[in-house]
Amino acid sequence: MDINTIRKETRGCTDKIFLNSAGSSLVTDTVFDIMMNSLTEEARIGGYALASLNQEGIDDFYAETAKLLNCRLENIAFQTSATDAYAKAISSIEFKTGDVILTTDDDYVSNQISFLSLKKRFGIKIIRAVTRSDGDLDLVAFEELVKEHQPKLVALTHIPTSSGLVQAAEEVGAICRKYNTWYLVDACQSVGQLVVDVQKIGCDFLAATGRKFLRGPRGTGFLYVSDRALEAGLAPLIIDMIGAEWTSADDYKLEPTAKRFEFWESSIAGRLALKEAVKYANHVGMANIQEYNAGLMAQFRNQLKQVKGLNLQDRGTQLSNILTFTMDQHTTEEIAQQLREHHVYFSITSLCSARIDFPKKNIESAVRLSPHYFNTPEELEKVVTILDF
Ligand SMILES: Cc1ncc(COP(=O)(O)O)c(C=O)c1O
Numbered sequence: 593m594d595i596n597t598i599r600k601e602t603r604g605c606t607d608k609i610f611l612n613s614a615g616s617s618l619v620t621d622t623v624f625d626i627m628m629n630s631l632t633e634e635a636r637i638g639g640y641a642l643a644s645l646n647q648e649g650i651d652d653f654y655a656e657t658a659k660l661l662n663c664r665l666e667n668i669a670f671q672t673s674a675t676d677a678y679a680k681a682i683s684s685i686e687f688k689t690g691d692v693i694l695t696t697d698d699d700y701v702s703n704q705i706s707f708l709s710l711k712k713r714f715g716i717k718i719i720r721a722v723t724r725s726d727g728d729l730d731l732v733a734f735e736e737l738v739k740e741h742q743p744k745l746v747a748l749t750h751i752p753t754s755s756g757l758v759q760a761a762e763e764v765g766a767i768c769r770k771y772n773t774w775y776l777v778d779a780c781q782s783v784g785q786l787v788v789d790v791q792k793i794g795c796d797f798l799a800a801t802g803r804k805f806l807r808g809p810r811g812t813g814f815l816y817v818s819d820r821a822l823e824a825g826l827a828p829l830i831i832d833m834i835g836a837e838w839t840s841a842d843d844y845k846l847e848p849t850a851k852r853f854e855f856w857e858s859s860i861a862g863r864l865a866l867k868e869a870v871k872y873a874n875h876v877g878m879a880n881i882q883e884y885n886a887g888l889m890a891q892f893r894n895q896l897k898q899v900k901g902l903n904l905q906d907r908g909t910q911l912s913n914i915l916t917f918t919m920d921q922h923t924t925e926e927i928a929q930q931l932r933e934h935h936v937y938f939s940i941t942s943l944c945s946a947r948i949d950f951p952k953k954n955i956e957s958a959v960r961l962s963p964h965y966f967n968t969p970e971e972l973e974k975v976v977t978i979l980d981f
């Protein structure tokens with residue numbers, strides 16, 4: 593991995609220290625160029641002509657994404673966000689009163705709200721798995737819960753938005769396969785950051801976004817759907833004319849591939865730019881990106897541990913490129929002010945995104961830094977100095 597070339601191909605990284613890839617990352621120059629050129633062309637010839645001129649590029653998105661996730665292109669559906677993907681996946685399962693969703697304390701805020709909404713509407717039960725004191729899932733207890741409650745759906749967020757924890761997606765997948773349970777993974781923060789292999793994870797659905805660690809444009813994402821789910825006829829509650837063919841006044845035929853989870857309308861510039869982002873990640877190599885990130889973060893965490901009064905808030909035996917912290921002597925807002933003054937880009941995570949995790953840590957908010965492979969150890973050393981204030 594050639595970090596100098598990567599930085600040269602990232603126009604946004606030169607005049608700041610950008611540590612917000614978990615929010616919305618810096619796109620590569622190729623992603624930016626494709627987006628801009630497509631929009632320019634669209635203004636000239638219109639959206640439909642743009643689409644037919646670029647059919648090959650639109651189709652390539654499926655092959656590139658299948659390569660990224662290690663599946664067939666028929667398992668991939670374009671989506672406008674991870675939430676879009678997640679909502680369609682959930683809507684494909686026929687919940688009845690008393691059905692159980694087994695999830696975790698660290699699942700994403702919007703996913704938790706969706707489960708609560710299903711509870712209100714259908715009377716489903718939400719069970720949250722046991723978290724060990726080190727932050728990891730208790731997998732023995734997890735299997736017991738699956739055995740006892742026979743959940744209709746197991747829903748796991750691979751990396752939460754509010755901490756650096758990496759959850760045991762593959763181990764949970766093995767349990768789901770053993771008990772034949774539908775398994776939905778929110779990989780919004782892990783795709784583009786880690787090697788994400790759907791065969792190894794053994795999931796039925798995997799939702800991701802374009803704009804975070806994948807470095808694609810906003811308003812894009814995708815959904816992986818397993819052959820098992822496709823063959824079982826799972827389809828979103830609301831299907832449009834790309835998801836099915838209207839065969840007679842009173843009938844329709846479902847699209848055989850994961851495209852049954854798509855809607856017809858989307859931004860062609862967005863699709864082409866997302867394809868470019870996935871291609872870029874495949875080209876750099878997810879194993880290389882993961883290895884570089886692991887080294888970068890280990891050093892960063894060690895250096896931050898030396899800063900007096902700084903409390904790293906991430907728990908778990910495997911940690912990711914999301915780093916959250918608080919400081920004894922400064923409020924979150926004071927830290928934010930200090931980082932802003934030094935042109936460091938970051939996010940603040942608040943209690944309403946971490947209603948279960950933050951009370952356990954006895955905090956109400958945390959600063960979230962999320963470096964990526966275009967960041968250098970020198971940049972992170974500078975941030976350590978900035979935080980020693
Ligand atoms: C873990 C996780 N899941 C899902 C989402 C939602 O992604 P999107 O905004 O693309 O729908 C986020 C966004 O921060 C996230 O962190």
